[in-house]
Amino acid sequence: MPATKVHVTTTINGEPVEFLAEPRQSLLEVLRDVVQLTGSKEGCNDGNCGACTVNMDGRIVDSCLVLGVEAEGADIQTVEGIASADGLHPIQQAFLENAALQCGICTPGFLVSSKALLEKEPNPSEERIRMWLAGNLCRCTGYDKIVKAVMAAAKEMAS
Amino acid sequence: MTTTYEPNKVLSNKEFKVVGTRPVRPDGADKVTGRAQYGADLQLTGLLYGKTLRSPHAHANIKSIDFKKALALEGVKAVVSAKDFPETKDTANYGLGDSPMNYFRGNILADKKVLYKGQAIAAVAASSVHVAEAALSLIDVKYEVLDAVLTAPEGMAKDAPILHDDLFTKEFEKQTKVNSNIAEHFQHKMGDIDEGFAGADVIVERTFDTATVHQGYIEPHNVTALWNDDDRIHVWTSTQGAFTVRAAVSEALAVPVSKIKVTPMEIGGGFGGKINVYEDPAAALLSKKAGHKPVKMVMTRAEVFEGTGPTPGSHMTVKMGATNEGKIVAAQANLAMEAGAYPGSPVGAGAMCVFTAYDIANVTIDGYDVVVNKPKTAAYRAPGAPNAAFAAEQVIDEIAEKLNIDPLELRLQNAAKEGTRRADGPIHPRIGCVEVLEAMKEHHHYQSPLTPAKNGGKVGRGVGIGFWFNIGMQSACNISVNNDGTVNLVEGSTDIGGSRASIAMHAAEVLGISYEDVKPQVADTDSVGYTAITGGSRTTFATGWAAYEAANDVKAQLIDRAATIWGVDPDSVEMEEGVLRSKTDTELNMSFKDLSAQLNDTGGPIVGRGAVDPSGIGGSFCGQIVDVEVDPETGKTDILRFTVVQDAGKAIHPSYVEGQMQGGSVQGIGWALNEEYYYSEDGRMNNPTFLDYRMPTSLDLPMIDTVIVEVANPGHPYGVRGVGEANIVSPQAAVANAIKSAVGARMEKMPMNPAAIMEQLWS
Amino acid sequence: MAKVFIPSLMQELTDGQTQLDIQGSTVREIIKELEQSYPGVKDRLMDGFKLKGNINVAVDGEVSPIGVLAKVQENSEVHFLPALGGG
Incomplete structure (x- = not known):
């Protein structure tokens, strides 16, 4: 039985957005299949890989663990909202220059998480970065170059 | 000689203008902005969604499948099963050797019998994923459940339940009349093994068991297929080989390759696991039966664990003998690897790599490919070699310990060089085994005292070296x-x-x-x-x-x-x-x-x-130095410091070479310490989630320091050797050797999780 | 003549010979020549005109991408090996 859809008004990447969601649909499903923002990835659908990480009202969340209807009135930022009209954000540039991605499937989640960290703590230690990013799995890089990219971005943003 | 500390360095032999520099990748902007199109991101007009029904049993006969209720559900457009495959030839070959058609198709959609929990039986296409999932629960399958065989030794036992009544053991391609779970036995022999051991002053023999592990790519398998009205098939998928998918779909569906177009989408990791083809043929069949509508299928994480990969568990005995002076004079290995449900474990590669780093006159290696009731194994980064090195590199370590020789020194004394004959016959061309070992020995890490404990545990250092031949x-x-x-x-x-x-x-x-x-x-x-x-x-x-x-x-x-x-x-x-x-x-x-x-x-x-289609392939050696801290109260192991040294021949893009070295090493660390398919007695994987199948996180690791050694491969215009795989071969053994050095426990089982370490300490 | 190494589990076909000097300018000719003296070798290694799917041949240490068509020199070494895959 198709469920009755709920009308949701929200803000995504600074733009007002309205959509209809089934109550059972996760925010990730809504972002990808309804709003057509496929930058957030599904790796596990149970909150363990972090590939679907988005920023929701200033907190980073696994969008697979949030219901689409919970987006009502929220302010959501996805990977698609990180770059600006002026170009890539320093964290994006740092990931490229430090070869911090191989396959790139986990990259959107890492970028959203890292950006949130640097906005709260402009100069995090290696240990702090590792702790903060422990909810994002990467299977390609061994994290070395990701941690270095976050440190490089912090330096760039401070200058 | 001591060296100053540099986290990453390149010991370069030749400079070029572009080769050897570190430019930004051309697909970079798309991949940091979310624009890159991975397989699951594809949207097409009229798209339907497919889901696969999978076996709840590890071993069972399928008595009947009834689709009536599923087809009656609103939104269901088509169902398929093995009955939908057309008549075809007996053998399938999609570019990676021959396999019997019934085995090849059986791993796509099982017919008559299921051989592992998670094996695909049928598939549904519907208007949404949710409808397709609901339809699966309405398919009525009747099973006759059989006893399951879960490890190579169980499978080889005389009274073992037999998986395939048409499988007869081959002895290096000689067909015997023995119906068994041993698909193949082969042997490499060089010199005289008995004479070799007779001349040894010290002999070490140990038996090792390793668990099944998964490649663990973050992106699940996915496919979208359109069987068009003109009978041309278009497949969009994340794959390691678009032409391999084309050939596999062609073989499975008996459609000529010229009627099939495969568009490779961006791929979210593979490590060997995205060579095999799973849902693609079923998606194409569903598309046709649903009236030529495109059908998208994306696996869940549990489906990925239970229905794809993994790399085999293994049971291995390794015996080596050396003289008091440190010359290794004899080596013997008995390697049995789980193929999973259908023949084809990587035991051949494991056998080729087990002693390849060494110059040993007398060697015998026996390999056994054993079918068991687990998913059919797929390639995983240097398949077979990490299992083998886990055994051999620990035995070498024990010999060094017994002879009181530095473990790198013992390896250097016996290292293979250009002209050394390998146990499987051929002679090594120019290789970098010695150069890698020397770079390890001279590295700041090896020259430094042990890293101090962080949490009051015991610390130890281990080394290992591994080989991968490359293709x-x-x-x-x-x-x-x-x-x-x-x-x-x-x-x-x-x-x-x-x-x-x-x-x-x-x-x-x-x-x-x-x-x-x-x-x-x-x-x-x-x-x-x-x-x-x-x-x-x-x-x-x-x-x-x-x-x-x-x-x-x-x-x-x-x-x-x-x-x-x-x-x-x-x-x-x-x-x-x-x-x-x-x-x-x-x-x-x-x-x-x-x-x-x-x-x-x-x-x-x-x-x-x-x-x-080049010859001139250059094999690569890679070694690791690792410092660990083990908590003797709990058995928990932390990696304190890690250095990886690999011969790249010539690093075209050094950052991506380092990335391979770091990534392969960390997969090796996960394999060493945590990862395993944790099975119930009746063959169900108890941990098919990322929470319970615990892969390393950023918090579990230190920086992974790299040294790229460049011993140019004379067979390539710029001297390139492949670098993707050799780095995963010996981290497990290096960690095991470090644990031994820290707490005195010689680890014969992998993973070396706290329980395994405490078991060793208490035994 | 090329030096042909006989896999240990195939030596039953070659009267226990581990190595044989065989004349031939390609692997195909070598196998044909072997078959003359040791019947059964060809069926063991080949399926029709090709090597069996699970067997590779290496000439002078290089696995032949073209199977039995590989050229063999006067002093070449020829090895028959189980086929291997990579990840």
Whole structure:
């Protein structure tokens, strides 16, 4: 039985957005299949890989663990909202220059998480970065170059 | 000699202009903005969603399947099962050797019998994923449940339940009349093993067991297929080999390859696990039965664990003997690896790699490929070799300990060199085993005292070295010249870790133009010549070589064109660093850019082609130094410091070589300490989630320091050796040796989780 | 003559010979020549005109991408090996 859809008004990447969601649909499903923002990835659908990480009202969340209807009135930022009209954000540039991605499937989640960290703590230690990013799995890089990219971005943003 | 500390260094042997630099990847902007299109991101008009019904039993006969209720559900458009496969030949070959058709198809949709929990039985296409999932629960399957066999020793036991009544043991391809779970036995023999051991002063023999583990790519398998109204099939998928998918769909559905087009989407990790084809043929069949509508299928994480991969669990005995002076005189290995449900474990590769780092006169290696009630194993980064090295590199370590010789020194004393005969017969060409061991020995890490404990535990250091032979195989590439002095490069290797960059760098080097002036793209199977898998560490080696050939073809045509324009003999014209000039008349010179602008007025476009199936493959050695801290109360192990040293031949893009070394090493650490398929007695995987199948997180690790050694491969124009795999071979053994050095426990089981370590400490 | 190494589990076909000197300019010719003296070798290694899917041949240490078509030199070493895959 198709469920009755709920009308949701929200803000995504600074733009007002309205959509209809089934109550059972996760925010990730809504972002990808309804709003057509496929930058957030599904790796596990149970909150363990972090590939679907988005920023929701200033907190980073696994969008697979949030219901689409919970987006009502929220302010959501996805990977698609990180770059600006002026170009890539320093964290994006740092990931490229430090070869911090191989396959790139986990990259959107890492970028959203890292950006949130640097906005709260402009100069995090290696240990702090590792702790903060422990909810994002990467299977390609061994994290070395990701941690270095976050440190490089912090330096760039401070200058 | 001590060295100063550098986290990453390249011991380079030769400098080039573009090769060896670290440019940003051409697909980078798309991948940091969320624009890159991975398989699951595809949306098509009229799209339906497919889901697969999977066996709840590890071993059972299928008595009947009833789709009536499922088909009655609103929104369900089609169902398929093995009955929908057309009649065809007996053998399937999709580019990776022959297999019986019933085995090949059985792993796509099981017919009559299921051989592992999670095996696909049927598939449904519906208007949404949720409807498709609901439909699965309405399919009524009747099973007759059978006893399951879960490990190689269980499978080899005389009274074991038999998986296949048509499987008879082969002895190096000799068909015996023994119906058994042992699909194949082979042997490598060199010298006289008994004589060898008779001459040894110290002999160590141990038996090792390792658990089944998964490749663990973050992106689940996915496919979208359209069986069009004109009977042409279009498949979009994340794969390590678009042509392999094309061949597999062709073989499974008995449709000619010319009717199939495969578009490779961006791929979110593979490590060998995205070579095999799973849901693609079923998606195509569903598309046809649903009235030629595109059907998208994306696996859940549990489906990925239970229905794809893994790499085998193994049971191995290794015995080695050495003289008091430290000369290893005999080595014997008995390797049994789980193939999973159908024959084809990587035991052959494990056998080839087990003693390859050493020069040993007397060697016998026996390998057994054993079917068990687990998912059919797929390649995973140097398949088979990490299992083998876990055994051999620990036995070597124990010999060093008994002889009181430094473990790297013992390895150096016995290291294989150019001219050393391998146990499987061939002689090593130029290899970098000694150079890697020397770089390890001289490294700041090895020269430094043990890293202090962080949490009051016991610390220890371990080393290991591993080998992977690498492969060549077919690659094709086209390069066309744009009139603004740039080139478009079209190639067929799907890009898992930055290979667009390393391939483009080959072309830029040949043409003497900047890396940014080469625009690479990965093409679909209709648009480029046959290109084999991105696997076996072949992509930069072979597809890079195809790009080298194509660029040289362009260069020759540019020289001809310049000669035509100048009215001189082409032999008198050369092209260096992007400039064409006469060898005799200094007045005659022209940049590549200027010439490219004139092409359309002087004879038309220039397109170069490269198509290779190269020999000259260079194997790679890779070693690790690891400091661990073990809590003797709980058995928890932390990695304190980690250094990886690998021979890359020539690092085309050093950052991506380091990335391979770091990534492979960390997968090895996860394999060593945590990861395993944790089975119930009746063959169900108890931990098919990322929470319970615990892969390393950033918090579990230190920085992974790298040293790239460059012992040029004489078989490649720039000296390249594949680097994707050798790095996962010995981290497990290095960690085991470090644990032994920390707490005295010799680890015969992997994973070496707290329980396994406490068991050893208490025994 | 090329030096042909006989896999240990195939030596039952070659009267226990581990190594044989065989004349031939390609692997195909070598196998044909072996078959003359040791019947059964060809069926063991080949399926029709090709090597069996699970067997590779290495000439002078290089696994032949073209199977039995590989050229063999006067002093070449020829090895028959189980086929291997990579990840």
